[in-house]
Amino acid sequence: MRDHEALPYSLPVLPDTQSIARARSLRDRLRQRRTCREFSDRPVPRAVIAAAIEAAGSAPNGANHQPWHFAVVSSPDAKRAIREAAEEEERKFYAGKASEEWLEALAPLGTDEDKPFLETAPWLIVVFAQRKGGIEEDGRTQNYYVNESVGMACGLLIATLHEAGLATLTHTPSPMGFLREICGRPTHEKPLMIVVVGHPADGATVPAHALKKKPLDQIASWL
Numbered sequence: 001m002r003d004h005e006a007l008p009y010s011l012p013v014l015p016d017t018q019s020i021a022r023a024r025s026l027r028d029r030l031r032q033r034r035t036c037r038e039f040s041d042r043p044v045p046r047a048v049i050a051a052a053i054e055a056a057g058s059a060p061n062g063a064n065h066q067p068w069h070f071a072v073v074s075s076p077d078a079k080r081a082i083r084e085a086a087e088e089e090e091r092k093f094y095a096g097k098a099s100e101e102w103l104e105a106l107a108p109l110g111t112d113e114d115k116p117f118l119e120t121a122p123w124l125i126v127v128f129a130q131r132k133g134g135i136e137e138d139g140r141t142q143n144y145y146v147n148e149s150v151g152m153a154c155g156l157l158i159a160t161l162h163e164a165g166l167a168t169l170t171h172t173p174s175p176m177g178f179l180r181e182i183c184g185r186p187t188h189e190k191p192l193m194i195v196v197v198g199h200p201a202d203g204a205t206v207p208a209h210a211l212k213k214k215p216l217d218q219i220a221s222w223l
Helices: 016-030 046-056 075-099 100-109 146-163 177-183
Strands: 068-074 123-130 169-173 189-198
Touching: 016 100, 016 146, 046 068, 046 123, 046 146, 068 075, 068 146, 075 177, 123 146, 123 177, 146 169, 146 177, 146 189, 177 189
Parallel strands: none
Antiparallel strands: 068 123, 123 189, 169 189
């Protein structure tokens, strides 16, 4: 490696049995995660959301520029504005913007243009990718591997929220420029998704289709 300023790094050495047990325990908890579309308005402490975002902020990222911003929305007025704008785009999507093949793929999930969860759930986390800014967020410095970095951060965010006993939903209306305006974010930031966070509503269900996960031998190869 080239010369650079460095600090010592180490991890506790776990016995193989403990390492395997920990990995399988987390695997089993994450396997219980499901996308929820029926939310309760039951409050969720802000501290839980803050901790989850801090976990997301620890994700690997290009040049340590940390090219993400999480706009946390709880205001009823802001949530209503997001819902109205998102549903307008979703009506266009289901009315002809989406191909028949796409709509057929979505059919087992039961989705449609109505998005009441955008108002009902106590928190919306709008995730922005910062194309420029660097670690100082100066709006000029080039960022690198932005989509990959933000994608990994979102994975950690959702995993942490699930570990905290909360339901989540990722919503990606297209186009999403309205989110930048509602959240007051600069033009060099690109909205990537809304993560809806809260408790499931009483009687909430998930599509049976969602339980079908590819087995290990289909998603991994060993060389």
